[in-house]
Amino acid sequence: MEARYKSGTDRFCQQNDSMTVEHHYRFDVFTAAIDFQVEEVNNRFKDDAVELLKLSYDLKPKENFKLHDVDPICRLTEKFYYLYFDSQDLHHLIMQLDNYKLDVASHERFQNLSPISKLCRRLIETNKSRTYDLIDM
Incomplete structure (x- = not known):
């Protein structure tokens, strides 16, 4: 060489x-x-598809939510799911995300879940999908 x-x-x-x-x-x-x-x-890949993937990644419970950030999730909702969320829903979503981060990060059954489908399934199994209905949506 x-x-x-x-x-x-x-x-x-x-x-x-x-x-x-x-x-x-x-x-x-x-x-x-x-x-x-x-x-x-x-x-x-179109720019919107790449952005959707990047923003969706923030929903993954990585490192027990240490890197969890509400802003990208709100941007994801505003840009791609604007038909489902009005301004009041967005405000409630922010509050739910803050509570969700504190609640779920300490919950043993939510540790190291991947992919996001397992997280959604666990929300339903623990009835947290009712508490965090906007996140589940």
């Missing part, structure tokens, strides 16, 4: 003796492959 890299097109031109085979594959080939994959992902 420490051998000098010689491209097939450089036979008759002056070659760069400082480039190794390792450098060529690590940087030139790898970077081109990553750039291609990023471009493919960007072309396949």
